[in-house]
Amino acid sequence: MIQFRLNGEAVSVDAHPMARLLSVLRRDLRLTGTKEGCGEGECGACSVVVDGKVVNSCLIPMSQIDGTEVLTIEGSGHANIQDHFLAEGGTQCGICTPGMIMATRAFLEDAEATGAAIDEDSVRAALAGNLCRCTGYGKIVAAVLAAARTEGDA
Amino acid sequence: MRHVGNRVARPEGPAKVEGRAVYVDDIPRAKDEWVGGTLRSPVAHGKLRCIERGDFDFSRVVVVTAEDIPGDNVQALIVDDQPILCADTVRHVEEPIALVAAPDQGTLCAALDALEPRIDPLEPVFDAERSQDVQSEISIDKGDVDATFEGATRIVEGEYHTDSQEQLYIETQGMIADPPTADGTITVRGSLQCPHYVQKALRRAFAVPPEKARVVQCETGGGFGGKEDYPSVVACHAALLAHASGHRVRMVYDRNEDLLATPKRHPSRVRHRTVVADDGTLLAMDIDVLLDGGAYTTLSPVVLSRGVIHAAGAYRCDNIRIRGRVVGTNHVPYGAFRGFGAPQVCFAIERQMDRIAASLGIHPVVIRQRNMLRLGDRTATSQLLKESVGSEEVLRRILAHTGFDRHEWRKERSGNKRRGVGLSFFYHGAGFTGSGEEMLKGKVTVELDDDGCALVRAGSTEIGQGKNAMFTAIAADALGAEPDAITIVDPDTAAVPDSGPTVASRTCMIVGGCLDKACRTLADRVGGDPNTPFRERASAFVRGGGDAVATETYGSPPGLQWDQNAYRGDAYPVFGWAADVAEVEVDLTTFDVEIVRFVTCVDVGHAIQPQIVEGQIEGGTLQSIGWSHIEVMTAENGRFRQDRLATCIIPTSLDTPPIDVLLVEEPFSNGPFGAKGVGELPMDGGAPAIASAIEDAIGVHVTHVPATPERLLEAWLEAHPDDAFFEAKR
Numbered sequence: 007m008i009q010f011r012l013n014g015e016a017v018s019v020d021a022h023p024m025a026r027l028l029s030v031l032r033r034d035l036r037l038t039g040t041k042e043g044c045g046e047g048e049c050g051a052c053s054v055v056v057d058g059k060v061v062n063s064c065l066i067p068m069s070q071i072d073g074t075e076v077l078t079i080e081g082s083g084h085a086n087i088q089d090h091f092l093a094e095g096g097t098q099c100g101i102c103t104p105g106m107i108m109a110t111r112a113f114l115e116d117a118e119a120t121g122a123a124i125d126e127d128s129v130r131a132a133l134a135g136n137l138c139r140c141t142g143y144g145k146i147v148a149a150v151l152a153a154a155r156t157e158g159d160a
Numbered sequence: 161m162r163h164v165g166n167r168v169a170r171p172e173g174p175a176k177v178e179g180r181a182v183y184v185d186d187i188p189r190a191k192d193e194w195v196g197g198t199l200r201s202p203v204a205h206g207k208l209r210c211i212e213r214g215d216f217d218f219s220r221v222v223v224v225t226a227e228d229i230p231g232d233n234v235q236a237l238i239v240d241d242q243p244i245l246c247a248d249t250v251r252h253v254e255e256p257i258a259l260v261a262a263p264d265q266g267t268l269c270a271a272l273d274a275l276e277p278r279i280d281p282l283e284p285v286f287d288a289e290r291s292q293d294v295q296s297e298i299s300i301d302k303g304d305v306d307a308t309f310e311g312a313t314r315i316v317e318g319e320y321h322t323d324s325q326e327q328l329y330i331e332t333q334g335m336i337a338d339p340p341t342a343d344g345t346i347t348v349r350g351s352l353q354c355p356h357y358v359q360k361a362l363r364r365a366f367a368v369p370p371e372k373a374r375v376v377q378c379e380t381g382g383g384f385g386g387k388e389d390y391p392s393v394v395a396c397h398a399a400l401l402a403h404a405s406g407h408r409v410r411m412v413y414d415r416n417e418d419l420l421a422t423p424k425r426h427p428s429r430v431r432h433r434t435v436v437a438d439d440g441t442l443l444a445m446d447i448d449v450l451l452d453g454g455a456y457t458t459l460s461p462v463v464l465s466r467g468v469i470h471a472a473g474a475y476r477c478d479n480i481r482i483r484g485r486v487v488g489t490n491h492v493p494y495g496a497f498r499g500f501g502a503p504q505v506c507f508a509i510e511r512q513m514d515r516i517a518a519s520l521g522i523h524p525v526v527i528r529q530r531n532m533l534r535l536g537d538r539t540a541t542s543q544l545l546k547e548s549v550g551s552e553e554v555l556r557r558i559l560a561h562t563g564f565d566r567h568e569w570r571k572e573r574s575g576n577k578r579r580g581v582g583l584s585f586f587y588h589g590a591g592f593t594g595s596g597e598e599m600l601k602g603k604v605t606v607e608l609d610d611d612g613c614a615l616v617r618a619g620s621t622e623i624g625q626g627k628n629a630m631f632t633a634i635a636a637d638a639l640g641a642e643p644d645a646i647t648i649v650d651p652d653t654a655a656v657p658d659s660g661p662t663v664a665s666r667t668c669m670i671v672g673g674c675l676d677k678a679c680r681t682l683a684d685r686v687g688g689d690p691n692t693p694f695r696e697r698a699s700a701f702v703r704g705g706g707d708a709v710a711t712e713t714y715g716s717p718p719g720l721q722w723d724q725n726a727y728r729g730d731a732y733p734v735f736g737w738a739a740d741v742a743e744v745e746v747d748l749t750t751f752d753v754e755i756v757r758f759v760t761c762v763d764v765g766h767a768i769q770p771q772i773v774e775g776q777i778e779g780g781t782l783q784s785i786g787w788s789h790i791e792v793m794t795a796e797n798g799r800f801r802q803d804r805l806a807t808c809i810i811p812t813s814l815d816t817p818p819i820d821v822l823l824v825e826e827p828f829s830n831g832p833f834g835a836k837g838v839g840e841l842p843m844d845g846g847a848p849a850i851a852s853a854i855e856d857a858i859g860v861h862v863t864h865v866p867a868t869p870e871r872l873l874e875a876w877l878e879a880h881p882d883d884a885f886f887e888a889k890r
Contacts, residue, residue, distance in 0.1 A: 038186035039179020041381070043330045044415045048805035051330055079179030088177040092169065095771040098779065099624025100176030101331040101381030107177060130813040137805075139328050139382050140624045142778030143813040145771075 008072045012037075013081030023069035027061075028052045030068055031078060039079035039104045043137070050136030053105035054078045060112035062135070077111070079104035084111050087153045096149035098140035106136050110150050114157055124154045163633040164768050164833045168643050171628045172379065184334040184350045184378040185412045194222075194407040196398055197268045199258040199275050200421065201250040204286075204490040204798030206279035208246055211258055216274035220267055222405040223275070224259040229400060231367030235456075236360050237389055239295075242456035242493070244365055244396050250279055252455035252492045253798040254421040256393070261401035261409050284490035284798060288429070288452035293488035295453045296461035298468045300540055300727045303479035308444035312435040316516045320432070320508035321864040322847070324793040325425040325786075326802070327497050328810050331381020333390060333422060334412035337398035339405070344368065346399050349376035352391035353383045353621050354661035355651045361392035362399055370653070377651040383623040384783070385496030388663050389459055390422045419803050423495025424793060426451040426463055426486070430471065430508035435479075436516050440530045444479035447471045449505060451486040454493035460486040463494075465593050467501030469731045470844075472540040473509035474551060474587040475531040480540045490798050496663065498780060499843035502588055503787070507865060510584045510848030515861065518570060524852065525565040528555065528585045541731045548828040548836060550737040550763025555585060557822050558739040558761040569856050576748045579756065582852025584740045584845040589732030590837025591666040594722035597733070601713050602660035604674040606635065606682055608708040612698030614639060614682070616675060617649045619659040620667045625839060626772035627667055633768050634672050634832050638679030641694035657711065665736070665837025668768060669828070670714055676832035678712035685710075717830040734828045734836045737763040740781070740845040744853040751869035751876070753789045753854060755815075761822035762841060766834035774821045777842045781819055784846025786811045789854075789867045 009018040012035070021030050031037045031054070040063055043051035047062040054063045055077040077083075087110050090096070097103040113132035117124050129150045130143070138146060175181040199211070211225065226233050226247035235242040246257045257277045262268035285291050309315070335350035346366060352358055355375040362373035375395070380387065394411055401409040413421070428451050435444040449471055453460035468484035499506075517527040533539060535549040559565045567581050591597050605617040616635055622628045628648045635646045649655055659671045685706060688697040702708045722729040743757040760781050767773040790811055794801050802808035827834025851862035860875040877883060 032186075033189075036188065037179075038182075041183070041331070042185070043332075044805040046415075046804060046806060049330060088174075091177050092173045095775045097170070097173060097176050098626070098775055099329070099331070099380065099382040100172070100181050101183065101329075103176050104179040126818075130816075134812045134814045137328075137330060137810060137812060139330055139384070139783070139810065140779045141775055142780075142782035142819055143816045144778050144819055145775055147813065 008068050010071050010073060011075045013078060021068045023067060025068045026064055027066040027068060027071055028063040031063060037078055037080050041101050041104060043101065050109065051102050051105045053108045053136060055108050055112045058112065058115065060109045079107060086157060087111060090149040090153040094149035094152055095145040096141065102136060102138045106133065106138065106146055109133055109136050110153065114154055126151065163636040163643060165770065167771055168629045168633045168769060170626065171632060171648060172622060181379040183331055183381055184336060187336055187378070190408045192407055194261045194263055194405055194409050195265055195268050196259060196261045196401040196409040196411040197272050198256050198397060199260065199272055199277065201246065201253060201255040201257055201277060201279065203250060203279055203281055204253045205284035206250045206281040208248060208250055208257065209278040209280060212276040212278055214274035214276060216271055218271065221260050221262040221271045222401060224400045224404050228404060229365060231365045234364055235393060235396065236364035237458055238461060239457040242458065252490055254492060256397065259397050259401050261405045261407065286489055286491060286798060288450055288487050288489055291487035291489050295457045295486045295488050296464050297485045298464055298727060300468060300480060300482040302540060302542060305444045305446055305479045305481040308435050308479045309446070314436045314438070316434045316436055316512070316519050318432045318512045318515050319863065320430045320511050322428045322504045322507050323866060324427045324494065325497060325791055326419060326793050326808055327384040327386030327424065328808065329382030329384060329386055332413045332415055332418040333387070333394050335391065335394045335398040336408060336410045337395065337402035338408050339402045345372045345374060346403070347374040347376065348395045348399055349378055350391060350395060351380045351387060352377055353387040353623055353663060355621065355653050356619050356658040357389065357661055358392045358395045359653045361396055365396045365400065375653045377621050380621060380623045384498045385500065385663065386422060387623070388496040388661060390495065415805055416803055419808055420800055421492065423458060423493050425497040426453065426460065426494040426501065426504065428504035430505055432508060432512040434512060434516060436520065440516065440520055440522055440527045442475055442477040442531045445472050445477050447482045449482065449484035452489050452491060452494060453486040454489060454491040456493045458493045458495050460494065463496065463501040467505045469541060469589065469593065470502040471505040471509065473506065473513065474533050474585055474737065476533050476537045482540065491795055492800070498783060499840045500664065502840065503784065503844050503847065506586050506844040507848045510586065511851060511863060514852050514855065523565065524569055524583050525559065532585065539731070541728050543730045548734050548765055548826045550824045550826040553824045553826065554737050554739045554761045554763050557824060558741055558759060561822060562741040562759050564741050570859060572859065573857060577745050578748065578857040579743065579745045580853045580855065580857025581741060581743045582849045582856055584849035584852065586844045587735040587737045588665065588841040588844055589735050591670050591733050592664055593731055594724055597670055597714055598716050600660040602671055602674060603657035603711055603713050604659055604671060604678050605657050605709060605711045606675065606678040608682060608698045608702050610699060610702055612695035612702065613645045613647060614641065615647050615649055617656040618671055618675065619651055619656050620671045621651050621662045623662060625776060626769055629772060630668055630672060630768050631675055634676050635679050638676045639683045639694055640690060645695050665839040665841065668835050669831045669837045672768070672832040672835065673830065674712040674714050678710040681710040733830060736836055736838060736841040738841050738845055740849040742849040742853045744850060744857055746854055746857045748858065751872040753867065755785055755817040755850065758785065758817045759820040759822070760842065760845065761824060762838065763824040763826050764838045765828040765831050765836035766825050767823055768833060768835050770823065773823065773838055776838050777821045778819045780840070780842030781846050782811055782816055784843050785850060788847040788850040788865050790815060792866055792868060
């Protein structure tokens with residue numbers, strides 16, 4: 007049994023140690039908010055946060071998840087980011103959106119912890135692992151910057 | 161107009177940002193659900209002798225081949241040349257040969273591995289220039305081209321090439337099919353743009369009437385044309401397996417299968433010969449367009465049609481000859497991708513205009529100002545431009561914003577990193593070509609319920625482009641209601657009328673126009689004091705037995721005339737107009753191109769939802785930017801080399817410049833609130849603007865996109881054969 011914390015709650019799953027975290031989330035735990043776009047870590051649609059870092063869940067074997075804290079789009083604490091994605095037009099077809107939001111959350115929390123600058127360049131760098139084919143990224147970057155300005159207000 | 165022009169929330173937005181939106185593969189697995197897969201051809205051309213069954217217990221699975229199809233083995237679309245499953249001759253790599261359904265993925269893979277198609281190879285054709293198989297041919301003739309060429313003193317010639325491009329929706333193709341019910345109804349649900357196209361394909365495959373083939377759209381993770389025709393293939397396959405196995409069958413492509421097997425943008429070759437007066441006036445245009453259609457006709461004749469009509473660009477000329485043809489090869493069939501033939505020809509004409517400007521020593525802006533189509537002019541098909549012509553305004557605005565008219569274009573530059581600026585000017589016909597809309601007769605039904613809420617029933621799909629919010633705004637203002645009184649019914653062929661496909665920049669202008677009219681009909685019927693909230697009035701009207709349903713069928717604006725044989729007349733109800741200015745920096749060591757800045761100015765008629773319109777323009781522009789220099793898609797022996805996301809590259813946030821969007825609104829009298837199509841237009845201008853900027857930066861004439869570093873180096877060496885630095889590296 008692999009034990010970890012998922013969105014704040016303790017879970018244990020009977021999974022093969024080499025099973026992909028993505029498959030366990032989607033198939034075994036029925037958390038389908040995390041999407042699969044490529045299955046090889048290129049598109050970022052499957053981004054989740056593990057111990058504060060954004061990862062491609064399609065590349066993470068379950069053996070690495072034992073004892074970690076995993077956060078997905080179904081968890082709490084990203085309402086502010088979600089609101090700004092809606093307000094700024096940062097979601098179109100929506101398939102990349104959960105991954106974008108998880109990458110944003112990890113970026114903003116990391117910036118808060120380290121005091122790193124949050125500006126257009128750093129946002130673009132932070133989201134470079136998440137492909138979007140609809141928006142041209144501009145409105146996503148605007149949503150992240152707006153979320154950064156109001157983080158803590160929510 | 162309180163909601164048109166002001167932001168209305170996307171109805172499906174909260175579910176998308178919270179991860180609750182249900183895309184096809186998010187549908188929970190049914191207990192006895194099976195998984196489906198496709199046996200495909202490894203070769204591009206050959207005679208299928210048999211399918212050998214190897215060492216596997218086939219009683220554990222269900223195998224479907226061509227002879228198991230209850231109806232016609234035809235992928236119903238335009239021409240009946242494409243089988244659902246190959247029965248005889250294989251015409252492209254990855255062509256479907258057999259289908260397998262199994263209780264689980266492992267069993268499915270083992271079964272597919274044990275099936276071996278035996279194919280006697282035939283000589284394939286991959287070079288479109290050498291193909292004798294003409295899928296469609298179209299000519300446009302205006303004035304007397306030959307006479308003008310005879311007396312000509314200045315003829316400018318050019319040949320331009322564009323490669324294929326992958327739509328790269330982030331959600332791959334996928335369908336779930338249920339086995340037929342007791343009354344024989346087949347149901348498929350999945351990722352798609354056009355539910356009634358899928359229904360038509362299922363009807364043919366199963367020989368059933370429309371009510372026995374039900375198609376439900378799931379939340380769809382991007383389409384861009386790539387989910388116009390191919391979902392019909394996946395749906396037929398999944399439904400055949402459900403029919404044969406008696407189980408619900410899920411077929412969701414992985415990225416590799418999606419990249420290898422599904423249609424992409426047609427590669428093109430366009431030749432221009434132009435007679436020009438000394439002042440730059442275009443006197444005659446002789447244009448030859450060639451598209452590679454791939455192995456089956458699919459949508460190619462329609463792609464060619466749009467390409468041919470747009471081939472002379474947004475310019476006025478009295479003598480025009482356009483010859484277009486799309487030919488069959490043994491490539492995977494090419495299909496719909498945003499722009500639909502126009503981006504290819506737009507690249508060619510815009511590069512030709514730059515070439516003409518350079519040959520005359522005049523500025524690229526001047527050649528365009530001298531020849532641009534204006535109100536009252538006639539297009540290549542002799543269509544009189546009667547209204548909503550934003551041509552002058554988009555150019556004026558973009559020049560005011562960028563100052564490009566004062567930029568010294570193709571000035572000799574120095575240094576290892578060289579900057580350049582380029583312009584493109586273009587238009588795009590909105591809606592179906594010619595009498596297409598008249599024949600489609602798209603319908604919208606609006607129904608008021610007891611609570612005074614309006615249910616909007618349309619076959620138009622939400623694929624990210626904002627249809628739901630846009631329809632909500634139109635319905636709210638046309639009814640005089642608040643958005644919370646509007647429900648957009650999710651597309652399901654059992655619940656919505658056929659509004660025509662969600663393609664061709666037609667959803668807002670055509671279907672939105674029908675919606676507007678249907679809502680106004682209902683508002684008139686409901687009547688009452690406008691100071692009383694609409695819901696209250698509508699509720700009383702419905703409870704009082706009023707006629708609560710209004711259906712509107714599209715009718716063309718009066719006076720539109722189109723001669724399909726001569727290709728003459730009103731090709732489109734109206735055009736959108738746009739201009740792009742790109743600034744690039746080219747590294748002369750790596751020939752890497754960085755887009756420094758991008759400005760686009762677009763005449764949209766009226767922006768029903770300005771934020772959504774901007775999103776469409778920014779996203780479409782980035783697809784064009786990607787195609788210009790990043791997105792390589794090539795085939796080798798008929799097989800796409802870019803078969804995974806590690807090799808099939810699209811722009812990331814770091815490859816993307818800030819994109820400034822300037823909106824021009826020249827209202828169209830027959831569009832809802834003056835709106836006209838915007839979806840495809842932004843795809844047309846990016847590549848030529850960037851090619852022009854590269855030319856400005858390093859002085860080589862870019863005639864082939866994508867302008868990869870390899871192509872730029874080749875062009876540079878041709879222009880600088882004595883370049884010592886690269887000579888040493890050759």
